[in-house]
Amino acid sequence: MKVLYPGSFDPITYGHIDLIRRAVRLFDKVVVAVAVNIGKTPWFSLEERLDMVKQALTDMKGVEVVSFSGLVVDYARRNNIDALLRGLRMVSDFDYEFQMAIANRGFAPDIETLFLMPSEDYFYISSRLIKEVLTSGGSVSDFVPDFVEKAMKRKLEQNK
Numbered sequence: 001m002k003v004l005y006p007g008s009f010d011p012i013t014y015g016h017i018d019l020i021r022r023a024v025r026l027f028d029k030v031v032v033a034v035a036v037n038i039g040k041t042p043w044f045s046l047e048e049r050l051d052m053v054k055q056a057l058t059d060m061k062g063v064e065v066v067s068f069s070g071l072v073v074d075y076a077r078r079n080n081i082d083a084l085l086r087g088l089r090m091v092s093d094f095d096y097e098f099q100m101a102i103a104n105r106g107f108a109p110d111i112e113t114l115f116l117m118p119s120e121d122y123f124y125i126s127s128r129l130i131k132e133v134l135t136s137g138g139s140v141s142d143f144v145p146d147f148v149e150k151a152m153k154r155k156l157e158q159n160k
């Protein structure tokens with residue numbers, strides 16, 4: 001079975017990586033799909049987000065990294081993907097994820113949305129939170145790989 005794990009990955013965190021690690025044990029292929037258009041203004045360009053995802057997952061077997069625009073279910077259909085994968089952290093994720101899953105089911109009743117939970121170490125981290133922590137002068141080394149933290153610091157410097 002082939003699953004699509006879509007997201008903004010702005011940037012990729014240990015939470016995303018934890019989820020992908022769990023997924024590769026369950027599915028034949030995990031396609032990590034970096035969204036071209038994201039609602040909020042991204043810190044990183046599509047190329048930068050893609051490069052970081054690829055670098056973070058280099059040693060992982062059974063993973064493919066792609067980018068997509070438009071409806072995620074259209075991408076899934078075109079590429080013979082069976083299901084969408086999303087992460088669930090706190091209850092607070094549920095509302096949004098539920099709405100999206102139901103909307104996607106409306107567009108494509110044959111494509112299921114599946115959810116996995118990360119390790120409790122990553123329950124409370126999000127790309128948004130780590131950007132806030134770094135901007136406030138905190139360390140994010142427990143939440144993202146070294147090279148991601150460096151890229152974030154470079155971004156902060158550039159935008160000063």
Ligand code: ADP
Pocket residue numbers: 006007008009010013014015016019038085086087088089093117118122123124125126127
């Ligand atoms: P989006 O903007 O589509 O929510 P994200 O890159 O923020 O994109 O997240 C992609 C998916 O990864 C979402 O399903 C989100 O719930 C999940 N996710 C993000 N952070 C974590 C984490 N720490 N643990 C588990 N899942 C996570």
